[in-house]
Amino acid sequence: MTELKLDEPLKSKYPKTQLGITWYMFRRHKLAVFSLGMLLFLFLAAIFAEQLMPYDPIKLDPVYAKGRPQPPTNEHWFGTDDLGRDLFSRALSGARVSLAVGFISVGISTLIGLVIGSMAGFVGGWVDNILMRLADIFLSLPTFYLIITVNSMFKPSIFNVMIVIGIFGWMGVSRLLRGEFLHLKNTEFITAARAIGVPNMRMILKHLIPNSIAPVIVNATMGIPSAILLESALSFLGLGIQPPAASWGSMLQDAKQWLHFAWWMWVIPGVLISLTVIAFNFVGDGLRDALDPLERGRG
Amino acid sequence: MIRYLIRRLLQMIPLLFVISLISFMIAAFAPGDPVYQYVNPTKKPPTQEELDIIRHRYGLDRPVHVRYLFWLRDIFKGDWGFSTRSKTAVTTEVLSRLPNTILLSGVSLLFAIVVAIPLGVLSAVKRYSILDYITTFIAFVGISVPSFWFALLIVAVFANKLGWFPSVGMSSAGANLTGMAKFFDVANHLVLPVAALSFSELAYWIRYQRASLLENLNQDFVRTARAKGLKENTVIWRHAFRNSLVTTVTLIGLSLPWLVNGSYITESIFGWPGMGRLGITSIMSRDYPVVMAVTMLSALLVISGNLLSDIMYAIVDPRTRFD
Numbered sequence: 001m002t003e004l005k006l007d008e009p010l011k012s013k014y015p016k017t018q019l020g021i022t023w024y025m026f027r028r029h030k031l032a033v034f035s036l037g038m039l040l041f042l043f044l045a046a047i048f049a050e051q052l053m054p055y056d057p058i059k060l061d062p063v064y065a066k067g068r069p070q071p072p073t074n075e076h077w078f079g080t081d082d083l084g085r086d087l088f089s090r091a092l093s094g095a096r097v098s099l100a101v102g103f104i105s106v107g108i109s110t111l112i113g114l115v116i117g118s119m120a121g122f123v124g125g126w127v128d129n130i131l132m133r134l135a136d137i138f139l140s141l142p143t144f145y146l147i148i149t150v151n152s153m154f155k156p157s158i159f160n161v162m163i164v165i166g167i168f169g170w171m172g173v174s175r176l177l178r179g180e181f182l183h184l185k186n187t188e189f190i191t192a193a194r195a196i197g198v199p200n201m202r203m204i205l206k207h208l209i210p211n212s213i214a215p216v217i218v219n220a221t222m223g224i225p226s227a228i229l230l231e232s233a234l235s236f237l238g239l240g241i242q243p244p245a246a247s248w249g250s251m252l253q254d255a256k257q258w259l260h261f262a263w264w265m266w267v268i269p270g271v272l273i274s275l276t277v278i279a280f281n282f283v284g285d286g287l288r289d290a291l292d293p294l295e296r297g298r299g
Numbered sequence: 300m301i302r303y304l305i306r307r308l309l310q311m312i313p314l315l316f317v318i319s320l321i322s323f324m325i326a327a328f329a330p331g332d333p334v335y336q337y338v339n340p341t342k343k344p345p346t347q348e349e350l351d352i353i354r355h356r357y358g359l360d361r362p363v364h365v366r367y368l369f370w371l372r373d374i375f376k377g378d379w380g381f382s383t384r385s386k387t388a389v390t391t392e393v394l395s396r397l398p399n400t401i402l403l404s405g406v407s408l409l410f411a412i413v414v415a416i417p418l419g420v421l422s423a424v425k426r427y428s429i430l431d432y433i434t435t436f437i438a439f440v441g442i443s444v445p446s447f448w449f450a451l452l453i454v455a456v457f458a459n460k461l462g463w464f465p466s467v468g469m470s471s472a473g474a475n476l477t478g479m480a481k482f483f484d485v486a487n488h489l490v491l492p493v494a495a496l497s498f499s500e501l502a503y504w505i506r507y508q509r510a511s512l513l514e515n516l517n518q519d520f521v522r523t524a525r526a527k528g529l530k531e532n533t534v535i536w537r538h539a540f541r542n543s544l545v546t547t548v549t550l551i552g553l554s555l556p557w558l559v560n561g562s563y564i565t566e567s568i569f570g571w572p573g574m575g576r577l578g579i580t581s582i583m584s585r586d587y588p589v590v591m592a593v594t595m596l597s598a599l600l601v602i603s604g605n606l607l608s609d610i611m612y613a614i615v616d617p618r619t620r621f622d
Binding site: 277 | 439444460568590602605
């Protein structure tokens with residue numbers, strides 16, 4: 001019989017830090033873990049794109065191409081386009097663009113959403129009213145069309161794409177955060193914090209936001225694939241990245257005229273976009289389960 | 300109900316006003332001198348005086364807010380100005396495209412509803428069956444595949460490889476068809492764009508219909524209905540399904556904006572002569588009068604979609620109160 005020693009902490013496999021618990025819960029979602037692995041792989045590929053590229057992604061090789069796209073070979077894994085550019089190298093630099101757009105534009109919209117949402121939720125009253133009406137207006141704007149408009153007016157560039165996608169995407173975050181704030185404001189620990197005179201800014205940054213960040217993180221993770229899809233749609237229309245640089249969307253645009261026989265030109269970028277989008281969605285799913293305290297009891 | 304409707308309709312006015320203001324400002328502060336929209340680029344470049352004359356004629360020498368007010372005044376008179384690209388009235392231009400877009404979006408919407416709801420119900424009722432797995436898989440593909448890529452895919456397969464359907468335009472070029480022949484010709488041209496436009500929406504709706512029906516099937520009232528000895532079909536369709544529609548119907552209303560957005564890309568790919576393509580071409584050629592008109596129409600559609608979804612919500616769920 002083993003004796004339970006009270007002065008020794010219980011040895012449990014259950015982790016103790018917040019991060020540890022989240023990871024412990026996240027691991028149970030097998031598809032999410034697999035997707036996370038895939039995304040890490042993609043990240044590494046994007047970071048080391050320059051080292052991995054077998055060819056210069058914008059270097060033309062008309063002699064090799066002979067005026068039409070060339071199918072995949074041992075030298076050109078993803079084939080080449082009609083100008084003889086290596087599509088594997090272009091896909092790598094496209095990965096960089098897609099991930100950058102996903103993260104930066106969602107970063108922008110999350111930041112805007114955090115500021116607006118916490119202002120609306122914390123101050124309340126007419127400030128809340130105005131900010132939420134603003135969110136309503138933005139929600140009823142024909143966003144995609146406005147993004148195209150704004151983007152075509154300023155010189156199309158990938159930075160404009162990121163900024164514009166960010167500016168038109170904050171409404172969800174701000175509503176989520178506002179809701180959380182309204183709920184938290186009535187809890188005891190906030191009343192206690194107020195009673196001991198915690199200043200407003202500190203209250204928002206140290207007490208309210210950390211306690212309401214979980215749905216925001218999930219929302220941001222799910223927002224990344226939408227931003228990636230938007231970027232590829234814009235580039236597909238010729239309003240995103242400008243030639244000769246490549247993104248997955250612009251690769252699809254290049255492929256449009258070769259649909260009938262160069263399958264590798266459009267199948268590969270499309271599959272890459274889809275896989276990335278699915279992976280982010282699964283990771284978001286896993287995070288939602290992992291961060292939800294109601295789920296945690298069930299081990 | 301009527302009072303609620305009136306209030307909601309009145310609320311649309313300031314909303315549309317703000318939207319028009321935002322889009323007008325975006326257009327006004329875009330880099331580049333708008334006067335060049337009115338200059339024929341193939342001719343000899345105009346002198347400064349000529350530019351000033353044109354600027355004055357189109358009121359471009361006035362400050363932005365004055366221009367906006369003039370634009371607004373003209374709108375109330377039903378005058379949307381002239382397209383700088385085609386020199387025809389914006390209203391003519393837009394009205395000639397609108398029916399085509401309504402046809403494409405309407406058929407896509409109907410198709411998505413007719414396919415998604417039964418599939419969602421089936422995969423909820425026959426949960427974890429092969430059919431459920433297949434629909435779940437299709438739904439996941441639909442959600443994650445970019446719609447324009449799906450469009451390219453079906454063009455490559457069904458138009459280029461198999462040659463079953465045409466991939467461009469709304470009717471066969473040169474053929475002067477009438478009556479039923481014309482109907483079938485247009486229907487044939489509709490197949491691929493409709494498939495492309497409805498695919499991703501369809502996927503979402505299947506998921507939501509499945510989830511909401513499953514949720515309802517676990518409710519007490521369904522157990523009661525079963526305990527009363529009602530037939531399983533009655534339980535599912537009369538009791539659980541009716542309640543599950545609440546979620547789906549809201550979703551359908553809220554996806555009207557997507558139909559509007561999606562039409563930009565779909566119409567561009569399939570060369571469909573609709574509003575979306577008009578919008579894209581006018582953006583590309585900086586044809587601001589048309590851009591404004593298309594933006595306002597899209598906004599109107601988006602807002603009406605929200606309203607419609609609230610109204611339908613009230614119809615399916617009689618507990619809804621209007622305050």
